[in-house]
Amino acid sequence: MAADPFEHGWQLDQEASAITFLSIKKDTVAETSQFAAMSGQITERGVAQLVIALDSVDTQIDLRNVRMRFLFFETFSFPEATVTAVLDPLSLQDLPSRRRKVINLPVTLSLHGAEVELESEVAVTLVSNDRITISTLNPVILQLEDFNLMAGRDKLQEAANVTITPLGIVNLNLAFDRRAPGTPVLAVPATSGASAALETAGDFSREACIGRFDILSRSRSVNFAPGTSRLDQTSTSFLDSLFDIVSRCPDLLIEIGGHTDNKGSAAANTRLSQKRANSVVRYLSNKGIARARLQSVGYGEASPLVPNDTAQNRAKNRRIAFKVLN
Known part of the structure; x- marks a missing residue:
């Protein structure tokens, strides 16, 4: 069992990870969506970075995805959201023996041209010596006005003819695999653009x-x-x-x-x-x-x-x- 929780660094397992957000319309109707494309890593020093392709927003309805991309997120100008954080090695040094720890994690979220400092209570679980999961214990509440997204909300309201509560409720469940010894630490690759959009390839109907x-x-x-x-x-x-x-x-x-x-x-x-x-x-x-x-x-x-x-x-x-x- 490795004593250093960050030894060799960690790479995000996209297929086993999920970022979901809840929006509320008409005051009482809740809709859950997620993002299908993301990449991330934790370096040997505990620096975590997550890049989310906003074009990959998945609401389960094609044209609703398009509205989210063009009217709300304006992905043609702001294709990605990034989350950065520094995990304290002292708070996790007993993770190999305890297997699961709950910590308060300060994070920086860059979204739609704004950068906001947040704090979230997360559970870090050592599944095996070479796999960890990081999950939010409580939803992260994002105020749309903090990210210059109120105009986008107004456009969505006009397009769908509904009222939309000006906040987003976000949950993260992330899985990371330990890198092989000697693997170089690289910048997190961008996974964005129209290629990340969830739509059929080729011509449209x-x-x-x-x-x-x-x-x-x-x-x-x-x-x-x-x-x-x-x-x-x-x-x-x-x-x-x-x-x-x-x-x-x-x-x-x-x-x-x-x-x-x-x-x-x-x-x-x-x-x-x-x-x-x-x-x-x-x-x-x-x-x-x-x-x-x-x-x-x-x-x-x-x-x-x-x-x-x-x-x-x-x-x-x-x-x-x-x-x-x-």
Whole structure:
């Protein structure tokens, strides 16, 4: 039996590990989801790191997964969440004899551009000399506002027409295997991007395409320099995700619609919205989508989602929308 609980370090066994989170809608309806792709390690010094591929969110419903990715987590800009912690060797030095210990573990969670310090009570169990498990004893409560996720919650509420409690309830059950002697300590590999998404490989059905374009339209993630049709750099990752979806709907004609608020003249708004729609079409065609499959339309201020009576509502009306035409 090794006396050092961190000897040679540990590697996460993804297949035997689970990260689940509970969300609450309509005040009383609880839904449990999980992430299918993650990687992690504990070094010989007890430094633990876990990388979660947010694209792998699994709600058991395809389009709900897509809503979570594009509207809530905005994985095109924030593909991963990371958890880091330092396990105190003194608190675990008797683990070989006790087999299971409960400790308070300070952790740092990086999610959606925010970094928050948390503390969780976890059970560390030495299953064998070469395998340990680490599990939360109590759910970890995450406040969405701490991670800049309130806007994402609002988009989910609009898309699903439900109220969503602004917190997440997270549980972790992780299994690690001891590395073989001499195995180098490497950075935790990233397991993210569209390849981690839980969806059928290849082309989408017409229904799946229509659902995805509706969700992408709600994301309001195509941005332009103020008053111009010049795409902002922040739009690139979203447009690349859009390209992937359009590519997997190969037989469909797609409308790219530009919309504005009612500030300025109606004629000027129509011209600007047309130019902005043209910019998106140009981006997609430059990446390889046949120009004949893309139709751009400038609607100007004619089709607002909501009344143009507040700055927040006007922001919702300034958008690029996508829909299937044939």
